[in-house]
Amino acid sequence: MNKATQERVQVMRLEDIMGDRFGRYSKYIIQDRALPDVRDGLKPVQRRILYAMYKDGNTYEKPFRKSAKTVGNVIGNYHPHGDSSVYDAMVRLSQDWKLREPLVQMHGNNGSIDGDPAAAMRYTEARLSAISGLLLKDIDKNLVDFVPNFDDSMTEPTVLPAFFPNLLVNGATGISAGYATDIPPHNLGEIIDAVIYRMNHKQCALDDILTFVQGPDFPTGAIIQGEQEIKKAYTTGKGRIVIRSKAEIEPVRGGREQIVVTEIPYEVNKANLVKKIDDLRIDKKVEGIMEVRDETDRNGLRIVIELKKDVKSEIVLNYLFKNTDLQISYNINMVAIHNKRPVLMGLMDLIDAYIQHQKEVVTNRSNFDLKRARERQHIVEGLIKMVSVLDEVVQIIRHSKDKADAKKNLIQAFGFSERQAEAIVMLQLYRLTNTDVTALEKENEELTKTIQELTAILSSETKLLKVIQDELKQVKKQFETPRRSVIQKHIQEIKIDETDMVVKEDVMVAITKDGYVKRTSLRSYNATKSDTSTMKEGDELVAKLQLDTLQTLVMFTNRGSFIYLPVFKLPEFKWKDIGQHVSNLVTMDSEEKIIAVHAVSNFKTEEYFFFTTASGMVKKTRLSDLEVTRYNRAMVAMSVKEDDELISVIRCTFMNDVIMVTKNGYLLKFSDDEITPTGLKAMGVKGIQLGSGDQLIKVVLASVNDEILLLTQRGNIKKLKVKDIALSTRNKKGCLGIKTIKSNPHQFVDCIKVLPKQEVSILTIDGITKLNTILKPVDLNSVGTNMVDAEVFKFVVEDIE
CATH class of the missing domain: 2.120.10.90 (DNA gyrase/topoisomerase IV, subunit A, C-terminal)
Incomplete structure (x- = not known):
């Protein structure tokens, strides 16, 4: 490594490098990428798209232009990032199911509520929408600060004038490092009324504002539940509301019904929603759905869920609300960049920040217009003065050597200022033919009046606010639309008994x-x-x-x-x-x-x-x-x-007698009164004492008049009357229920209670043998009747007819 290179090497800890670099990156994506500015409600890429279209004259009163041209201008002049990210942002600004008041008008395929992508930018055409003109209006009058672009070849605005409260009207969503924002859209007319009221009542409370703002107003409409959560979100900046689809139950032929959905929650993909409902039908998670159809057309959204006959429609609808995106929770999280920092803000804070921005913008515009008016009045006064000595002025100009000499001579002869002399010598000859002093004096009077009005605005906050309010009222008059989302006071809890949906x-x-x-x-x-x-x-x-x-x-x-x-x-x-x-x-x-x-x-x-x-x-x-x-x-x-x-x-x-039967032939009968009902996790009590090598093979519950069949491994069957078995108590060994034989003794393998009309067979090693003989009861010491000569396993009992 040479000396020059070695001098450039910095020895640093990896933790310090990572912390420093990630800190810078986080600061960038928080301030300049993912979060909107509280003043104009725009992220940097959105602001650059709108400004690029404005500078290119691609405004709403002019023809559409190819989207690719706008994307190229944005990338080349203001936003050196991928074309797809710029185009995607531009497309979103044009989607009327994402923005309450779209800021871009687009011809061609700009995507759909089904999540379909927009056509390539070489196919679509776009221009600014009419309401976007209000975001950019008078921006050339030095209303906002401008900074150099990425290569210092031109300047771009740090914020737009925004002559309507775009952040609240169109909302915002974004994720950055450590911060996220979800600001819902609102109704333009309601927000403007709230802003005007706040200007006139600086000490008002949130409840006063809420008389104007009912709550969010989503472009997709639907039903919003939870007034208290809305108020909480407007107070703290965070809250959780429920958005429910607008659905009606309609009768159809054959005595059946169908659920018709005409509005779905904000940012729900309709195609995925329809597929999810149909999957529930296919998987039989919900019974009663016959067919799911998407009948959306140019007249509006329409999802039809056709039901089977005798199905409870309300229960099916509630199940779909609970298990699909027909109803969703929307978490309000109103974070925006305020004074270059991300801040969680309530509704009052957002309105106050917008009002402050408008005061600065209108003040800057008034200063700009005042300067222009004073400059023009100075020129007009010079022209009025020139008219009175027009012949002498012409004579002086004709005998001057050049423009500079003419200006000098006019200033010396009549006392014109430098700017007045410049305006006079720049007059075209044809203007001298109709120079009317009356028109100039009238213009001078109008300029004097304008200067007085602008001076009054700048010297009085009341008049300044009056100007802002008048302009907002004009915006409301021009662009207000009816509310789309319905507000319901309470969040309806959905309780579903699944059996109600079962056919x-x-x-x-x-x-x-x-x-x-x-x-x-x-x-x-x-x-x-x-x-x-x-x-x-x-x-x-x-x-x-x-x-x-x-x-x-x-x-x-x-x-x-x-x-x-x-x-x-x-x-x-x-x-x-x-x-x-x-x-x-x-x-x-x-x-x-x-x-x-x-x-x-x-x-x-x-x-x-x-x-x-x-x-x-x-x-x-x-x-x-x-x-x-x-x-x-x-x-x-x-x-x-x-x-x-x-x-x-x-x-x-x-109540029954309990008969416990062991392999070695013991029978124990006791009353079930001895056993007290216990809970699920109890171990129970001892029922019978088993001898060495013995095991319990069956338990029968029988009344005193019942009869039981006992089966041995040698194929013998004996019938006993329950009353012939001695009643004992539990936890005993019981009595012997079969004759003892030293060679190949009988052992019980099964026992059943005999019921009327019950067909009984025997399962042996050779198969099933049907028991046709009607046996008579015998005493305990009997070995019963031999029915088969094979190894026996158990009784097989058929269902009772």
Whole structure:
């Protein structure tokens, strides 16, 4: 490294370099990029676009010009950045769904509310809108400060005169380093009335201003809810309002209805909104929508949501308000550059800053006009004086050597000033033919009057404010439009009972032990040749039920959990499909198995669930305890020890005897009065004492006149009357219910309560054997009747007719 280079090297800490550079960058994007100026409501790129169009004569009373020419002028003279960023900013200034009063008029495709991009700048044409003329009016009269542009070849304004309060009328949105702004658009007439009132009542309160300004007025209309939030935002600069689409419910043929949306919230993409509503229909997140159509045309926005017959339209509409952008929250955050600093400002602060700007602008204009008037009056006085000595003046000019000599001679002869002499010698000869002293004297009088008026304005703040108010009134008269957004006092809370949106329909439901669930329409089920549900190898069916979509499934697992799942939430499949695992619908342990399923229509009944574990623990819990509002995960139905598991869940409505059956042939009967109803997380109480090597195989709830069937592994079946089993108390071993045999003893594998007209079969290793014989009750010591010569697993019970 040579010495010269070495002298230029600076040794600095990386943290210092990063902090310094990012600090400079942050200052730049805060002050000169992303945030609007409180005085004219424009960001630098917007201001440069408007000023470039003004300087190029591309104003509203002249023909349109290619947008590419304006973009080129902006980049070449004022804004050395990408052409796309300049063109995008220019397009936004022309979009009447983004700006309450568009500042640019554009011919051609300038985008759409569907988010479509504008045509390329070589195709579109643009010019300033009429109201933009007010932002730039009289800017050549030194009303605002000018600074050199990026290459010092010309100057540009630091702010525009802005003869209407553009920041509040058109709003602003932007994000910079550490700051963001979201200022909503307002109605021009309301804001001007508020500004004028504030000028006349300097001590007024915000409530006085709010008699003029109802709230934001979005170009897309819609309904704004939350008067208190609007007031809070106008007080502090921050607040959250709700914007709701304007929708009506219309009747259509066939006794059906449709929802018609004519206005949507500000800055919502209509195409995405329509797609979202249609996705809800396709995914069946909301029942009852038949079709969604976008019927928007040149007459205005129109989204039609056609509903099925007998669907509650208000409930569907509320669901769409809650789950789509038909209703949004808009966070007001009124940050603007004030005195070169980003400031969070309330409505009064914004109005005061605009009034101060207008006072400075009108003062500068008055000074400029006053100077011009005095200069012109001085010239006119010289011309009047010249008329009285016109022949002598002509004679002196004719005998002068040149222009400078003529001026010198006139000054010496008649006492003209330098400027008066310059004006006289510059007069064209034809002007001498009709130089009328009366016209000059009249002009002199008008100039004197103008000077007096301007002097009065500059010397009196009252007259200065009167000028500003008169001009604002003219703006209001010319450009005021009716309010588009409707203000509603309160934010309406949307409460939706999903069942209200469900169309009642009979369906077939299947649930397997491994947790696969499916819902099938009866039409699909009846069209299937086999009524056997398709399952994975090794899985088994826990429940096959015909239900309606308004019922609720309560599924219990071997770990004591329960899953609450409305039928309409079940995924719809063909009957021959396996279905979907329940873990896709609710969060649960992958190792858990479904052991019992119950369908509930009403949880407010005097019913109970009777729980039994493999170790003989029992518990009774009210059905109403299992009703929940949030069901995104499996919940505890009974606390079960690690080495235990839930094996039985029985639904009961009245007092019964509890009969517990063990593998080694023991029967224990006790009254369920001994078991007090407990909550979900309770562990329960001991029901039966199990001997060594014994295990509980079944629990039956039966009345004194009922009969039960007992099945052994050797294929024997015996029928017992419940009254023949001795009544005991819980936590006992019970009595032996089968004759003891030393060689190959009988062991119970299943037990059921016999119901009238109930068809019973036996599941064996060879398949299912139907039980045709009507058995007679026997005593406890009997081994029953042998029905099959095969290994036996359990009873198979058909549905009761």
